[in-house]
Amino acid sequence: MADKKIIFVAFAIEDERQRDFLKGQTLSPRAPYEFIDMSVKEPYDTGWKDRVRTRIKRSHGVIVLVSKNSLTSSGQKWEIQCAKDEGKKIRGIWAYSDDRTDIAGVATTIWSDKNIIDFIDSL
Numbered sequence: 349m350a351d352k353k354i355i356f357v358a359f360a361i362e363d364e365r366q367r368d369f370l371k372g373q374t375l376s377p378r379a380p381y382e383f384i385d386m387s388v389k390e391p392y393d394t395g396w397k398d399r400v401r402t403r404i405k406r407s408h409g410v411i412v413l414v415s416k417n418s419l420t421s422s423g424q425k426w427e428i429q430c431a432k433d434e435g436k437k438i439r440g441i442w443a444y445s446d447d448r449t450d451i452a453g454v455a456t457t458i459w460s461d462k463n464i465i466d467f468i469d470s471l
Contacts, residue, residue, distance in 0.1 A: 353382075353408045356409070360424050361421065370413065371383045400430060408437075409436055409438070411441055411467065442459055
């Protein structure tokens, strides 16, 4: 079996439920991968940023759950910039079927098993 791929998930805290749905997809036996994130409800400190950078460095790629909440999420914006700084491949996935928010510099596609697996397989 191939080594497990680590995927960092960047999301706005308001979209925590969608993150839970995404992480639920790792229950499928076909997928040797794992989703990780650094959700926090407390204000960000430098220790949080250091821990996020470490996790992003260890990941193979980053999935960004994109929604209108992304536009005001300073933590998610920082995670995206960190992923870019670390040279990680990034794929945006729209968190909701009726929300097509755009984040500059993040190629975003609809949420489907195929789109997620294709991204993971490309890493």
